Amino acid sequence: MVMLASHRIQMRRDRRRTLCHIRQIAMYVCHVALQIPLYEIAAAFGRDRTTVGHACHVVEDRRDDPAFDEFVAVVERTVTSVFRSNGVLGNE
Template identity: 55%
Template sequence: MQQSECKPPALPSAVVFFNGLAGKPVPPDPVRGMIEATVGQVFNILLEDLGSTNRGPARVALARQVAMYLTHVACGLTLTDVGRLFARDRTTVAHACAVVEDLRDDAKFDRVLDLVEMIVRFQLQSRDPRSAA
């Protein structure tokens, strides 16, 4: 699997939302770390809990599912690659994506997820040296 990267559209107004992420520890993969840090902050979940191999409480499991969903959607990674990145089976990632898609029927959840996805895409773009041109 190659280093995960995306080239999303510019979203400069989302910079404000990243200010609270500075200085937080991240997992070894920078993309996974950034996505988990963003999701953890929005859902008020510790990074250690998001990265746990245990399912944990429902709110932790949901945040982890959102992180996997965003990695698949924002980066365009296959379910298998997302599974490798999160040390999960591709069927677990598929289930996570299905759960999140179902939850998007709720307007409030959908708005929050749209915002988190914009933040993730902007953060990914700012890490991509090709987007500096």
């Protein structure tokens, strides 16, 4: 079966969008759950500080969706638990 060029372009665009959303969630969790400053997250992800700030706003806005909010909450709890059990985060 021959795939049309427009379908391949759409698949690449969808993949990029998915990767962008994953990166935004990761940046958000680093900032909110781990309380890492935006400039440190930016350096770690090879992005600008304002890009990290934008990512945090995008994720925060998407948390109005209950399913997305629950997903992010689970990621936050998991990350916090892992970092706390490894002694990286202090007990709150």
